[in-house]
Amino acid sequence: MKLFYGAAIAAMAATPVFAEGHASGDAAAGEEAFNRQCVACHVVVDDNGETLAGRNARTGPNLYAVSGRQLGSVEDFRYSDALVTLGEEQEMVWDEEKFVGYVQDPTGWLRETLDDRRARGKMAFKVRSEEDAANLYAYLASLAPAPEMEGEAEETMNEEAETEEDSTATN
Numbered sequence: 001m002k003l004f005y006g007a008a009i010a011a012m013a014a015t016p017v018f019a020e021g022h023a024s025g026d027a028a029a030g031e032e033a034f035n036r037q038c039v040a041c042h043v044v045v046d047d048n049g050e051t052l053a054g055r056n057a058r059t060g061p062n063l064y065a066v067s068g069r070q071l072g073s074v075e076d077f078r079y080s081d082a083l084v085t086l087g088e089e090q091e092m093v094w095d096e097e098k099f100v101g102y103v104q105d106p107t108g109w110l111r112e113t114l115d116d117r118r119a120r121g122k123m124a125f126k127v128r129s130e131e132d133a134a135n136l137y138a139y140l141a142s143l144a145p146a147p148e149m150e151g152e153a154e155e156t157m158n159e160e161a162e163t164e165e166d167s168t169a170t171n
Contacts, residue, residue, distance in 0.1 A: 026138060037132070038060075038063075040059070042059075043063070045064055046145075052143045061074040066144070067096075067099075067140065067144055069094050080110070080119075082121060099137045102121075107120050
């Protein structure tokens with residue numbers, strides 16, 4: 001019984017780590033929204049140069065691995081001063097809440113976040129609904145590489161399974 005309680009406590013303690021990286025939206029609906037609303041300005045190109053979404057758009061930054069990335073940090077893209085300030089000076093990174101707020105009203109979100117009525121964003125387009133914004137985030141997160149921790153956990157599980165198979169085979 002003590003083992004059960006220990007396992008339950010460990011699982012609860014680990015839950016926030018996994019929940020933090022989880023997107024609440026629908027990735028399939030996000031793909032449709034991306035193709036309707038974002039494809040004209042944005043592209044998703046992985047580190048190997050493979051285009052995962054979009055066309056050859058260059059108006060906006062590459063959205064590959066946007067989740068967890070520092071705001072205003074895509075190399076060779078000219079961001080607004082306000083976005084660079086949040087990224088460099090405040091070391092802010094994209095998460096679902098920030099992404100959803102920003103894409104619904106880029107300049108308004110920057111002004112509120114910085115508490116500066118003169119802050120401006122370069123993105124003029126506004127995603128109309130919070131649901132579409134969350135779905136977009138889920139879609140973009142689905143295109144990103146798996147976080148290192150998940151890869152390590154999967155590797156550990158595979159090693160444990162192999163060890164269990166070996167011990168079962170010798171019995």
